[in-house]
Amino acid sequence: MTELKYTRQTVTHVHTWVPDKLFSIHTTRDPAFKFQAGQFARVGLPEGDDPAAEPTVWRAYSMVSAPDEDRLEFYSIVVPEGQFSPRLARLQPGDAIYVDKTAFGFLTIERFPQGGDLWLLATGTGLSAYLSILRDPGTWRAFRRIVLVHGVRSVSELAYRDEIESWRAHPDFAEHFQADPRKLIYLPIATREAIPGMPQARLTTLIQNGELEQLAGMKLDPEQSKIMLCGNPEMLSEARKLLGERGFAPGRRGIPGNLAVENYW
Template structure:
């Protein structure tokens, strides 16, 4: 976890900054992908430092002045000057029922202390990096896939995104465009592979990611060898049930879970609940 310092003095005309556990940032962009999924960006205080793949507490201030927050992976890379987040809309959710209505210019609370296990330092060196995500568990991969350090450490980088319906495959265009990115393209081209799958509608790749791994279809489709704990490193983020199944698949193959204190063959994020 990175400790951050207090906010610097606020320039004239800028949004006020909280002095407690949160920065008060300003919404700069909102996009509603579907009736149940949306993304937004905020300003970023220069004092906030984080590693790609980490999460922060994000939320709104209630009428009584108390914060209403939940953990959100930061979807923007650590070098970006704004913060991006990818969220579900939970019916009657205490936070997302309000957060989904934010507009450009609105204030949002951003926690001062990023943390999380989905960081490169939690993994041993390897040849290939797999980032397996379901639903909004794609968010940390959006950060890591745009981090130059990832491509310096791994020869091949695979991002999978499993969703229920085709309309939920948000950010697909980003992965198509990254190899042609003006700044990162040369580093990424030829190394990044994007593997979307859909479980409830017809799609070119249909099925739960656990089944596609067990059958070997994922590796055949990607033109890569099956998981090998000597060469392949894995990050997991998504729903609790699929995370448990993916973790067991890796353990059965001889993988060891890692952490920043003791790097291993795979890491997973357990911090998220739907609210």
């Protein structure tokens, strides 16, 4: 008998951020499933409506949960005409969901030498991997400061904002803020709504005109800064070009880089 490459898990909670658009789903976790913060899993569902059928439709989702949590958490947008996300959004606690036994992806802090500053730049649901990375205590010890930038269209799409802003007082992170009140700099950016103190602009515009550095109060320095990019292909292509002109590049042939990129589309 061929051993299955996936496990059957159970949905435990579904949270709606924006009705019919953005949601998070929590599931049980197979104790044997291991991953590094920033990696993704293949999540599966049966093609039809029979909950007992074998999973045949698979999509990649970054883990939002930290590697040491006993559950898995995924954050998703609903693609109305999609074959997968609308059905995923309709799942209820107790429903079955399938997870590949192997984690994938290289958007992890292991890509970089420790030290210096970590910049996490995301649009939309590209935030997912960064939440896992930031929920991992090792990240906070590995870098001097962390800048988290989340670009969205409207304020309602700033998922996890309350959690991120609560970390300053959280027992797991408070010591870092006591040592440096600017340990984590969180910049929520909405292009179609005003946020006090924040510009209404695309993330790439803020990189190009220098305003991102002004908002963070820090320089994008290739010698000190490590940058992760996660989001839609258009943003990634433009941001890579802008950052490449400033000396940022992925690692190659055993040479550590200062840029890591993952398409989240």
